[in-house]
Amino acid sequence: MRAYSNPSSNRRRKISLILTSAAVGALVLAGCATTPLTAIGATETVTGPTLASTQAAARGPFVSAANPLAVEAGMKVLARGGSAVDAAVAIQAVLGLVEPQSSGLGGGAFMMVYDAESEAITVYDGRETAPAAATPELFYENGRPLPFVDAVLSGRSTGAPGVVPMLALAQKQHGALAWSELFGDAEALAQDGFVVSPRLAGMINGSAPQAKTRWATEYFTKPDGARYQAGETLRNPAYAETVRRIAREGAAAMQQGPLAEAIVAAVNEGPRPGALTTADIAGYRPVVREAVCGPYKIYTICVPPPPSSGASILELLAMAEQTPDIDKGPNSPEAWAAFGQLQRLMYADRDRYFGDPAFVSVPVAGLLDPTYVAERAALAPALRGAAPYGVPAGAPRVGADATREPAGTSHLVVVDAQGNAVSMTTTVESLFGSGRMAGGFFLNNQLTDFSLVPTASDGTPAANAVAAGKRPRSSMSPALVLDREGRLVGLLGSPGGSSILAYNAKALIGALGWGLPLQEAFDLPNLVAKGDGFGADTEGFPLAVREGMAARGVELRPNTTETSGLHGGLWRNGRWDGGADSRREGVARTH
Structure with a gap:
C-alpha cells in the first residue's frame, strides 16, 4: 500500500490516495481535494459519452429538488x-x-x-x-x-x-x-x-x-x-x-x-x-469529514464516509467493473440479474460493518480492496438466497444487525x-x-x-447498536462525480431508506455505464436486492427481461420499500443534463 500526498500548495485540503493495486484499480480518496487526477486503474473505455467538456468547467445556476417551491x-x-x-x-x-x-x-x-x-x-x-x-x-x-x-x-x-x-x-x-x-x-x-x-x-x-x-x-x-x-x-x-x-x-x-x-x-x-x-x-x-472516493469507468465517485453507507455504493460499482454482464445495458436480463446479485453482496457487507466510526471500526479500505472486491464479485453468479457477509481486511468482530429504515427522506x-x-x-x-x-x-x-437488537446471541454487539452520543448508521449517500482532472461533472442522490444504495447505484450505472440521459437513468425501473428477495418496479421491466431474469434465479416481486426520489445533474456538452425522479414532484432548473 502506498500513500500519496498532494504537492500543490494552493489546495485547501490534502489528498491521500490509498492504492491497493493499480492493476485492478480500486481507489480510496481521503479528502478529495484533487490535483489533475486519473481514477488510477479505472477502465479506459466507457460505454456512455464522456461528461467533461474541455471548453468550459461546469457552472450554474442549476437546482434539482423535490418540490418546485423549494427549487424556486x-x-x-x-x-x-x-x-x-x-x-x-x-x-x-x-x-x-x-x-x-x-x-x-x-x-x-x-x-x-x-x-x-x-x-x-x-x-x-x-x-x-x-x-x-x-x-x-x-x-x-x-x-x-x-x-x-x-x-x-x-x-x-x-x-x-x-x-x-x-x-x-x-x-x-x-x-x-x-x-x-x-x-x-x-x-x-x-x-x-x-x-x-x-x-x-x-x-x-x-x-x-x-x-x-x-x-x-x-x-x-x-x-x-x-x-x-x-x-x-x-x-x-x-x-x-x-x-x-x-x-x-x-x-x-x-x-x-x-x-x-x-x-x-x-x-x-x-x-x-x-x-x-x-x-x-x-x-x-x-x-466535518473527508470524502471517500473510488473509480467507476473513467470517473471518480465521491461519497460521505461512515456513518453514511456511501462506501457501499463504491463497493458495488467496483464489483460491477468485475462483472461484464453489467455492461450489456438496460435491456439485458443478464445485466439486471447481475446488478441484483451484486446488491445482495453489498448489503450483506454494509449491514454487518457500518456504524458510527467514533464507536466502531468500519473497514472501508478493506471493503474496497481490489482483491476483496474481485472475490466478492465472483460469488454473484452462483448466489441463491441471501448473500453471506465477507471478512475484509480490518474487519472487527461485530454481531448481526437488526436495523430497519422506513420511508421519509x-x-x-x-x-x-x-x-x-x-x-x-x-x-x-x-x-x-x-x-x-x-x-x-x-x-x-x-x-x-439503530439496530433495535443491540447484541448477537453470544453477546457480540452490533456495529450499529445504540450508545450515548452515537450517530445511527445512515443509507444517505449524496454523491459527486469528478472527471479525470478532478473537475466536477455530476452530482446526484436519492431518498429511499436502505434502498438509497440501490437507487444511487442504478442511476450511476445507467448514466455513466450505459450512457443514458440522466432523466432516463433516473426513470429506469428500480431493483432492490437485499437478503433473499428481489423487490422491483416489476411492471417497469419488459416481459422478456423479467423472464430472462427469472431464468437466472432472479424472481421479481413488488418493491415494498420507499420509492426513489433521485435528483441530480450531469455536465454534458457544456450544459446541465438535469434530472428529477418522475416518481416524486421535483423539478430540475437551470434558469
Whole structure:
C-alpha cells in the first residue's frame, strides 16, 4: 500500500490516495481535494459519452429538488449572487414546510460541498445523536424489543437535531450572502400559506400512524374537521416564527432557548417519553469529514464516509467493473440479474460493518480492496438466497444487525455561477418523523435507525447498536462525480431508506455505464436486492427481461420499500443534463 500526498500548495485540503493495486484499480480518496487526477486503474473505455467538456468547467445556476417551491427559493438565492450552500439553506427551509413528510428542521442530513476554485470536497455530517442517557436497550420494554411502530412513535426515537447546525457551519465556511437573507421564501410561504401538493395530501390522508398523532392531527385538520386535500392552502404561522428566529440567531435558535425547550417537551410526553434534554441539543456539533472516493469507468465517485453507507455504493460499482454482464445495458436480463446479485453482496457487507466510526471500526479500505472486491464479485453468479457477509481486511468482530429504515427522506443538488456545488440528502427518517412537533416542524425518529437488537446471541454487539452520543448508521449517500482532472461533472442522490444504495447505484450505472440521459437513468425501473428477495418496479421491466431474469434465479416481486426520489445533474456538452425522479414532484432548473 502506498500513500500519496498532494504537492500543490494552493489546495485547501490534502489528498491521500490509498492504492491497493493499480492493476485492478480500486481507489480510496481521503479528502478529495484533487490535483489533475486519473481514477488510477479505472477502465479506459466507457460505454456512455464522456461528461467533461474541455471548453468550459461546469457552472450554474442549476437546482434539482423535490418540490418546485423549494427549487424556486434556491434559484432566487443564486440569482442574488448566493453560493450553492446559501441556496441549499433556502431550499431546506422550504422543503421542511412543503414536504414535511420527508425532511425538516427537526431532522438531519449529509452534505457534500465542492469548491470549484480549489477542487476540494468537504463532507458535512449533520446526522442526529443519541442522548447522553441512551443505553443499548433504548427500545426494549419488559426485556424485549418494542414493536417497530411503537418505537417510532415514542419519545425515545428522537435524537438531537443536526440539519440546522450543519447548514450553519457549512454556510459560515462557504456562504456568499448573509445567513439572515436565506429564509424569506420559507417565512412567507409559512405565514401566507402554500398549496398542498398531491404527494403531501396523500401522506396527510394516508395510513402512516405519524399522520394521526395529536400534533399532526391538529396541524392537518381544517376548522370544519376535514383534513387538508391537494390544492388547498395550508398555513403554518409557528413555522414562520421559527424560521424568523433562526434567521436572526442562527443555529443557536434551535439549540437553546424556547425552541430547544419545546423539542424536549414534545419528546418527554407519553407514550414512552424520551430522555433527550436541552443539554443534549445544546451540545450537538456537526462533524466535518473527508470524502471517500473510488473509480467507476473513467470517473471518480465521491461519497460521505461512515456513518453514511456511501462506501457501499463504491463497493458495488467496483464489483460491477468485475462483472461484464453489467455492461450489456438496460435491456439485458443478464445485466439486471447481475446488478441484483451484486446488491445482495453489498448489503450483506454494509449491514454487518457500518456504524458510527467514533464507536466502531468500519473497514472501508478493506471493503474496497481490489482483491476483496474481485472475490466478492465472483460469488454473484452462483448466489441463491441471501448473500453471506465477507471478512475484509480490518474487519472487527461485530454481531448481526437488526436495523430497519422506513420511508421519509429527500435529496437536493445545487451548482452556483462559480461552479461550487452541493449534493445533500436530508431526512426526518419515517414519514413525518416521530409524528411529534415543536415550533411548527416535525421531530425526527432517527434513533430507530439503530439496530433495535443491540447484541448477537453470544453477546457480540452490533456495529450499529445504540450508545450515548452515537450517530445511527445512515443509507444517505449524496454523491459527486469528478472527471479525470478532478473537475466536477455530476452530482446526484436519492431518498429511499436502505434502498438509497440501490437507487444511487442504478442511476450511476445507467448514466455513466450505459450512457443514458440522466432523466432516463433516473426513470429506469428500480431493483432492490437485499437478503433473499428481489423487490422491483416489476411492471417497469419488459416481459422478456423479467423472464430472462427469472431464468437466472432472479424472481421479481413488488418493491415494498420507499420509492426513489433521485435528483441530480450531469455536465454534458457544456450544459446541465438535469434530472428529477418522475416518481416524486421535483423539478430540475437551470434558469
